Amino acid sequence: MLEYNHINEKIIDTHLHLEAWENEEFSDFTKCFEKHREITGASAINICTVPTRQSNVCNNIMLAFYKLKNKNTFIHGGFEHIIRPVTENMPKGMDLVTQYRELMEIGFDGIKLIEGKPICLKPLGNNLNHPAFDRLYSEMEKDGTHIVFHINDPHDCWDRNKTTQEFIDKGWFYGDGTYLTFEETYNQAIQLLENHPNLKATLAHFFFCADTPNRLEEIFKRYPNVCVDITPGCEMYHSFERNHDFYVEFFNKYSDRILVGTDGTFPWATKCHTWCLNILYEFIATNHKNMAFDDSILTGLNLQGEAKENILYKNYEKRVSKEPKKINTDALLRYINKYREFIKDSDYQRLLPLIEEINR
Numbered sequence: 624m625l626e627y628n629h630i631n632e633k634i635i636d637t638h639l640h641l642e643a644w645e646n647e648e649f650s651d652f653t654k655c656f657e658k659h660r661e662i663t664g665a666s667a668i669n670i671c672t673v674p675t676r677q678s679n680v681c682n683n684i685m686l687a688f689y690k691l692k693n694k695n696t697f698i699h700g701g702f703e704h705i706i707r708p709v710t711e712n713m714p715k716g717m718d719l720v721t722q723y724r725e726l727m728e729i730g731f732d733g734i735k736l737i738e739g740k741p742i743c744l745k746p747l748g749n750n751l752n753h754p755a756f757d758r759l760y761s762e763m764e765k766d767g768t769h770i771v772f773h774i775n776d777p778h779d780c781w782d783r784n785k786t787t788q789e790f791i792d793k794g795w796f797y798g799d800g801t802y803l804t805f806e807e808t809y810n811q812a813i814q815l816l817e818n819h820p821n822l823k824a825t826l827a828h829f830f831f832c833a834d835t836p837n838r839l840e841e842i843f844k845r846y847p848n849v850c851v852d853i854t855p856g857c858e859m860y861h862s863f864e865r866n867h868d869f870y871v872e873f874f875n876k877y878s879d880r881i882l883v884g885t886d887g888t889f890p891w892a893t894k895c896h897t898w899c900l901n902i903l904y905e906f907i908a909t910n911h912k913n914m915a916f917d918d919s920i921l922t923g924l925n926l927q928g929e930a931k932e933n934i935l936y937k938n939y940e941k942r943v944s945k946e947p948k949k950i951n952t953d954a955l956l957r958y959i960n961k962y963r964e965f966i967k968d969s970d971y972q973r974l975l976p977l978i979e980e981i982n983r
C-alpha cells in the first residue's frame with residue numbers, strides 16, 4: 624500500500640486526535656504519532672482533544688504529556704462540562720473561562736471545540752450562543768487564541784435515507800426532531816461570528832459548505848480571522864471533484880484561509896494517518912488522480928508557490944505560532960490534582976509513572 628511520497632515537502636498535520644489508550648500494544652501513547660511524523664516528514668503536528676472514550680480532562684492531560692515528550696507538537700485542549708446543559712452556574716472555579724485560563728497556563732497552543740457538533744450540542748442545550756459560551760468566546764477573541772471549531776455535520780446526517788449505517792451507529796443521525804437542523808446550526812454559527820467577529824476560529828471540515836462555497840466567501844469577507852480546514856469528510860471531496868476548475872480558483876484565491884489536517888486518531892494504525900496525509904498533499908500540490916477517502920476519484924488542484932505553502936503549513940504557523948508553547952509542569956500537576964475525580968482510576972494508574980517523572 625502506498626504510504627507517503629512527499630517526505631521532503633514541508634507540511635503540518637493540524638488536526639489529529641489522541642482518543643484513548645486501551646490495550647497493551649498501544650500503551651506507550653507518548654510515541655504514537657512519532658511514526659506518522661517520521662514517515663511523512665511533517666515539520667509539526669497539532670493534536671486536538673476528543674472526549675469520546677474518556678473525559679476531556681484525561682485527554683488534556685495525555686496531550687500535555689505527549690507534548691512534554693515530543694518536539695514540535697502543538698496541542699489544543701477542551702472543556703469538562705460538569706453540568707449539562709451548559710449553565711452560568713458552574714461550581715466555582717470550574718466555569719469555562721477558568722478552565723480556559725488553566726489550559727493556557729499549562730501550555731496549550733489553542734482550544735478544540737467539538738461543542739458545535741450536533742451530537743455534542745444537544746446535551747449542552749442546543750445553543751452555541753449561551754451566555755456561558757459567549758464569555759468564553761470573548762476571552763479567546765481578546766487573547767487571539769486559535770480554536771479548531773467543529774460546527775455542524777454533513778447534510779446527509781439529517782436524512783435517514785442518505786446517511787450511512789456507520790453514522791447511525793455512531794449516533795450521527797439528527798433527523799428525529801431533537802437536534803437543531805443544519806440551517807439552525809449554521810445560523811447559530813453566523814450569529815456567534817457576528818458577536819465575535821475577530822475570533823480566530825478554524826472551522827473544521829470546510830464548515831460542511833463545499834456545496835455552497837458562496838457561504839464561505841461571505842464568511843471570509845466578513846470575519847478576517849476565520850479559516851477552514853479540509854480534514855475529511857468524504858462528502859466535501861465529491862464537491863471538490865465535481866467542481867474541479869472552480870475549486871482550483873477558489874483554493875488559489877483563498878489560500879490564506881485553508882488548512883490541512885487528517886483527523887488521524889490514536890489508536891488507529893499509523894498507516895491511516897500517513898495514507899490520508901499523502902492524499903491531501905497530492906490533492907493540494909499535484910495534478911494526480913487518486914482514489915479519495917471513499918474510493919471515488921479525486922483530481923489534484925496542483926497549487927504552486929505561495930498558495931501551496933500557505934495551505935500546507937504557513938497558515939498554521941501564522942495563526943498559532945512557529946514554535947509550540949512550553950509545558951508548565953507545575954500548572955499541569957495542579958490541573959491533575961484539581962480534576963482528579965474526572966480521571967478513571969485505571970487511567971490514573973497509567974498516568975502515575977509520568978506524574979512521578981515530573982515530580983522528581
Ligand SMILES: [Zn+2]
Nearest residue numbers: 638640827886
Ligand atoms: Zn477531528
